[in-house]
Amino acid sequence: MISTETAGSLPAIRLTAPDGASALVALYGAHLLSWKTPDGRERLFMSERSPLDGSAAIRGGVPVIFPQFSTRGDGQRHGVARLSTWRLGSTGDEGNQASAEFLLTQDDVPAKLAQGWPHRFALSLRFTLDGDTLRMDFRVDNTSDTSWDFACALHTYYAVGAFSKTTLHGLAAGAIHFADALDDIHPATPSLELQTANARLRLEQQGFTEWVVWNPGEKGAAAIADLADHEHSAFLCIEPARVDKQPLAAGAEWRGTHSVTVLPE
Numbered sequence: 001m002i003s004t005e006t007a008g009s010l011p012a013i014r015l016t017a018p019d020g021a022s023a024l025v026a027l028y029g030a031h032l033l034s035w036k037t038p039d040g041r042e043r044l045f046m047s048e049r050s051p052l053d054g055s056a057a058i059r060g061g062v063p064v065i066f067p068q069f070s071t072r073g074d075g076q077r078h079g080v081a082r083l084s085t086w087r088l089g090s091t092g093d094e095g096n097q098a099s100a101e102f103l104l105t106q107d108d109v110p111a112k113l114a115q116g117w118p119h120r121f122a123l124s125l126r127f128t129l130d131g132d133t134l135r136m137d138f139r140v141d142n143t144s145d146t147s148w149d150f151a152c153a154l155h156t157y158y159a160v161g162a163f164s165k166t167t168l169h170g171l172a173a174g175a176i177h178f179a180d181a182l183d184d185i186h187p188a189t190p191s192l193e194l195q196t197a198n199a200r201l202r203l204e205q206q207g208f209t210e211w212v213v214w215n216p217g218e219k220g221a222a223a224i225a226d227l228a229d230h231e232h233s234a235f236l237c238i239e240p241a242r243v244d245k246q247p248l249a250a251g252a253e254w255r256g257t258h259s260v261t262v263l264p265e
């Protein structure tokens with residue numbers, strides 16, 4: 001089921017599955033603000049200081065990064081998609097699933113941002129709730145008649161309860177036990193397992209090339225205006241990403257999928 005809400009001052013779409021799972025997506029950024037499993041538990045982190053008025057990127061949930069990752073290029077930091085207002089596309093209810101697609105083209109990007117990346121494109125991001133799984137299907141189409149380069153990521157902020165009681169398994173580098181700030185790029189492996197103080201999650205990706213793992217630590221968090229000082233230990237970002245810009249031919253499409261499943265404890 002689909003309904004409309006307001007989050008801060010942002011229009012948002014609520015998806016509710018028959019089993020009670022729900023997701024809230026702001027049109028600004030096609031930004032997933034909340035994901036609750038059928039047991040009613042919130043699985044994503046959202047900063048209590050995040051702007052929710054379209055004046056700046058939202059801090060938490062799942063920011064959509066496109067066409068540049070971070071400062072790896074001379075364009076807008078983390079790209080234009082998280083700073084643009086998307087449109088609702090098709091929605092569907094099938095069995096126990098609920099899904100909604102969000103769409104963005106060059107014409108939706110604010111003129112000031114579009115100047116820095118003047119290419120024709122179409123993005124589609126579909127969120128599907130299916131029991132204890134959230135799936136995000138991301139598609140990038142080059143609708144221009146020349147090739148352009150892009151990077152992208154789904155910058156998921158997990159609510160981990162206590163950072164220092166969190167472990168990540170499944171990276172080529174081995175298990176990570178979190179203690180301090182980190183900002184690391186790992187080659188993509190198809191599946192990770194995140195063990196937090198009170199949950200076990202399987203994170204899967206296809207089509208992306210890396211996992212980025214980020215937490216600013218105590219000092220880093222103090223320098224981030226839209227993050228309260230105490231919040232750094234409450235989240236961890238684990239992001240399926242294509243960190244370096246790579247070409248997409250005229251008329252071609254790219255697809256990436258990210259699924260998160262809450263496992264029995």
Ligand SMILES: O=P(O)(O)OC[C@H]1O[C@H](O)[C@H](O)[C@@H](O)[C@@H]1O
Pocket residue numbers: 057070077078183184212213214237
């Ligand atoms: O503050 P933001 O622009 O949202 O970026 C937040 C973070 O995103 C990614 O995880 C990068 O790897 C980090 O270097 C960056 O600090």
